[in-house]
Amino acid sequence: MTTSHTPPAFNMGWLLFALAMGAFAIGTSEFASMTLLPFIANDFQVTQPLAGHAISAYALGVVIGSPVIMVLGVRLPRRALLVALAAFIGIANALSAIAPSLPWLVFFRFLSGFPHGAYFGVAMLLAASLVPKNRRAQAVSRVFLGLTIATIIGVPFATWIGQTLGWRWGLAIVAGLAAITAVLIRCLAPASPAEADASPLRELNALRSRQVWLTLGIAGIGFGGIFCVYTYLAATLIEVTHASDFMIPVVMAVFGVGTTVGNLICGWAADRATMLAAGVSLGFTALVLALYPSATDNLWLLIPLVFFIGCGVGLAAILQTRLMDVAPHAQSLAGALVQSAFNVANAIGPLVGGLVIAAGYGLPATGYAAAALTLGGLGMWYWALMDARHAERRVVRHPTGSV
Structure with missing residues (x-):
């Protein structure tokens, strides 16, 4: 039996897949940027340590953005917040893919990291809220599975694309995955309201x-x-x-x-x-x-x-x-x-x-x-x-x- 706030049982697996896809996109974006670093440095004609500032900017974006977004978005329904975060990830990675210079790339990578922690936080909480308490950690691990699989499939594939077509295409693929994630979450996640006392x-x-x-x-x-x-x-x-x-x-x-x-x-x-x-x-x-x-x-x-x-x-x-x-x-x-x-x-x-x-x-x-x-x-x-x-x-x- 389901309620208006709970998706049908047959949709739960697809919802976890959608949430994990967002984690897959984030993991690919974060780790592939490291493997693509030599190509980024060559494109902008700078040293790799200098190009590495883009990676540091991403990490800084995660550290700052995660608590800020979660505090400001606490009154939003989880589905709406997740869709917005996935869209944010897609736009930021698309901007990274067309960055005209290294300073712009550093800025766009900072923006790309901003929704990272918030997405994981909300996605894992949503997954845990839809299963019995004794299965919360397994639901959380299913979402995090997207990140781990990214290290096996996503990063090598994005690296190969970056080697053959250019590093920008590697980030463009992440943008596409994030867009698909936003659509799937909008279609599959329950439309539950935010907590009244949040x-x-x-x-x-x-x-x-x-x-x-x-x-x-x-x-x-x-x-x-x-x-x-x-x-x-x-x-x-x-x-x-x-x-x-x-x-x-x-x-x-x-x-x-x-x-x-x-x-x-x-x-x-x-x-x-x-x-x-x-x-x-x-x-x-x-x-x-x-x-x-x-x-x-x-x-x-x-x-x-x-x-x-x-x-x-x-x-x-x-x-x-x-x-x-x-x-x-x-x-x-x-x-x-x-x-x-x-x-x-x-x-x-x-x-x-x-x-x-x-x-x-x-x-x-x-x-x-x-x-x-x-x-x-x-x-x-x-x-x-x-x-x-x-x-x-x-x-x-x-x-x-x-x-």
């Missing part, structure tokens, strides 16, 4: 919760370990492993397969024991990262480790679900903030790895630095766990709320 102030009140900040800390620090290794993986394959050119995209695809498998497993586990799943994921990832340096000189040992490192990305579905629990009255802002935290990790990880390499420890040592970052995330997880248990004991002792 307000920017109530959303901002979530920032007073220590559990929210601890969860964001787990993402910002713990995820940094994966980015620390992934950023320098291609260089490691070339300079240390001495892999052939053919094997580099293959290993990158193995990482993408790992992210997809890890996402599905972590989504399943989080529905059963969210915090336990987070701790196990962090501990396992730290162990694999610590083993990484010893395997960098052997391709066939390295490949399975890269797969398992990719599995660590499944932590995203767990933390997204955790924020739904610790910020029940500000889920929109919390959902967007976790995307900002992931982009903080995307800045911290490469920075730490670069410092290790610059200090003369070599590319393999990024694994040790990555393991240390992930253990830092595990420490934040333990702090969050103890803090939550302490709060529960206080409630038991003082059920009326007095202390």
Whole structure:
């Protein structure tokens, strides 16, 4: 039986597909811009580090845009907000594809990143709201699946298009995917109204919760370990492993397969024991990262480790679900903030790895630095766990709320 606010059961799968398509477009846009960097630099006749400002601008757009859009759009129905965000993504990527100069490209990439976190936040909340509570994390992981599949299919395809037709076509494809996403969401998502008591102030009140900040800390620090290794993986394959050119995209695809498998497993586990799943994921990832340096000189040992490192990305579905629990009255802002935290990790990880390499420890040592970052995330997880248990004991002792 359905209501006016719930789509028919046979539409649920298609709705999740539509939401995942938006995630696929975002993932392709974010990661393909890195692989297309040499072609962008050549087109504008600048150095790659200078062209790299476009990538930094995207990350900055995510960090700033996610909370801003979620606070300002809290009174909008989720379907309308998602359609607007998908359209925004399409327009910004289309503008990026026709940028006449590097400064304009940097500006348009900043705009492209602006709706990134907000889209994920709203899409995951919508998916979670349409399934029973014990299946929320799996619904969230289905949306995030679009991003992980982008690392396997979308990024290589956009890179190939960029190599053969020009980098602008790679971003133009993203614009087309975003437009299709907007149409599908408009047709498939339920027309549910915004919450009656929703307000920017109530959303901002979530920032007073220590559990929210601890969860964001787990993402910002713990995820940094994966980015620390992934950023320098291609260089490691070339300079240390001495892999052939053919094997580099293959290993990158193995990482993408790992992210997809890890996402599905972590989504399943989080529905059963969210915090336990987070701790196990962090501990396992730290162990694999610590083993990484010893395997960098052997391709066939390295490949399975890269797969398992990719599995660590499944932590995203767990933390997204955790924020739904610790910020029940500000889920929109919390959902967007976790995307900002992931982009903080995307800045911290490469920075730490670069410092290790610059200090003369070599590319393999990024694994040790990555393991240390992930253990830092595990420490934040333990702090969050103890803090939550302490709060529960206080409630038991003082059920009326007095202390």
